[in-house]
Amino acid sequence: MRCPIYVLVFTAAALLAEGPSFGADDTSFSNDLKATIALQGMPCDQIIEAKRNGDSDYTASCKDGNRYHVFVNPKGRVVVQKL
Amino acid sequence: MPRTVGVGLLFLVALAACTHFKQSPPPAAEATARSAPDARASSETPPAPPPVESPPTGSPAADSPAAGPPSAESPPAPSPAPSGSTAKPAQPKTAGSAKPKTPRITGAPAAGSPAGGSSKPLPAEQRAAPAAAEPATPATAQTATTQPAAKPPALDLAGLEQRLKDTHAIGLFTKLSLKNQVDDLLGAFRAFHGGQTQPPLAELRQRYDLLLLKVLTLLQDGDPPLASAISASREAIWGLLADRDKFQKIQVS
Numbered sequence: 100m101r102c103p104i105y106v107l108v109f110t111a112a113a114l115l116a117e118g119p120s121f122g123a124d125d126t127s128f129s130n131d132l133k134a135t136i137a138l139q140g141m142p143c144d145q146i147i148e149a150k151r152n153g154d155s156d157y158t159a160s161c162k163d164g165n166r167y168h169v170f171v172n173p174k175g176r177v178v179v180q181k182l
Numbered sequence: 183m184p185r186t187v188g189v190g191l192l193f194l195v196a197l198a199a200c201t202h203f204k205q206s207p208p209p210a211a212e213a214t215a216r217s218a219p220d221a222r223a224s225s226e227t228p229p230a231p232p233p234v235e236s237p238p239t240g241s242p243a244a245d246s247p248a249a250g251p252p253s254a255e256s257p258p259a260p261s262p263a264p265s266g267s268t269a270k271p272a273q274p275k276t277a278g279s280a281k282p283k284t285p286r287i288t289g290a291p292a293a294g295s296p297a298g299g300s301s302k303p304l305p306a307e308q309r310a311a312p313a314a315a316e317p318a319t320p321a322t323a324q325t326a327t328t329q330p331a332a333k334p335p336a337l338d339l340a341g342l343e344q345r346l347k348d349t350h351a352i353g354l355f356t357k358l359s360l361k362n363q364v365d366d367l368l369g370a371f372r373a374f375h376g377g378q379t380q381p382p383l384a385e386l387r388q389r390y391d392l393l394l395l396k397v398l399t400l401l402q403d404g405d406p407p408l409a410s411a412i413s414a415s416r417e418a419i420w421g422l423l424a425d426r427d428k429f430q431k432i433q434v435s
Contacts, residue, residue: 131352134353177359
């Protein structure tokens with residue numbers, strides 16, 4: 100009976116260890132969006148959701164309730180619009 | 183018996199070596215001992231002041247023998263000296279590069295402001311300082327002139343730009359956003375130098391400082407060396423932007 104428990108524990112540990120590597124990209128991208136919003140002088144304490152609308156086009160939802168449309172316009176400028 | 187004789191011989195040899203060793207160092211030790219109190223009179227750091235003190239006190243010719251030995255011994259001293267000097271507590275990130283500056287700043291009061299030349303020019307100064315100190319007191323004027331001249335070459339605009347492009351501390355969106363803002367500021371400078379609707383230079387400086395602050399904020403955690411390099415080049419970059427001729431050269435290149 101003990102062997103399967105150990106196997107389960109190791110499997111769970113391995114999965115947990117893998118977790119952050121999957122989330123690392125998301126975290127860095129969230130930070131990127133957050134910094135972009137902050138650079139435009141708009142408030143956003145933490146990104147809780149980032150929905151991709153297209154190439155360089157995202158809708159970001161912040162923890163404080165603010166939502167932003169972040170995109171690159173045809174002139175190559177990053178635009179942050181409050182929704 | 184032979185053991186005791188051997189031990190006795192060894193003891194004698196060691197004793198002779200010790201006495202011989204003690205005889206030779208005193209001149210150098212005395213010289214450093216003489217110089218150290220002189221240095222402590224003006225500043226707290228013991229090893230760094232000797233080379234620093236020599237230029238200002240160099241004008242009286244009587245000090246040349248006293249100033250000679252410390253300057254000759256100064257090359258090994260500057261490297262440990264910065265670790266001891268805690269003159270700049272306000273800049274923890276740039277402390278590594280700023281520490282060697284502290285002796286320079288105290289040594290050359292007139293050249294304090296362009297100290298933002300980062301750590302690169304300092305070794306050159308440190309090499310130049312002993313070399314200039316060797317000829318004796320008349321060289322003090324030369325050291326005073328070489329110190330400000332050695333600082334400007336610190337700016338490597340292309341290198342900084344490349345490092346900014348390559349850094350992973352800033353995301354793609356953020357980099358693009360920053361580039362937009364840099365372009366906007368450059369446009370404002372272009373208008374300023376072109377004589378069009380002129381924002382005052384003070385306002386441009388404010389915008390420049392703000393933008394630099396944003397960049398440093400983004401970099402300070404992810405890429406501290408680049409942040410300190412940019413921070414050290416702040417005044418040099420401003421010098422390029424504010425000067426019409428230099429700015430036009432940048433635009434051309």
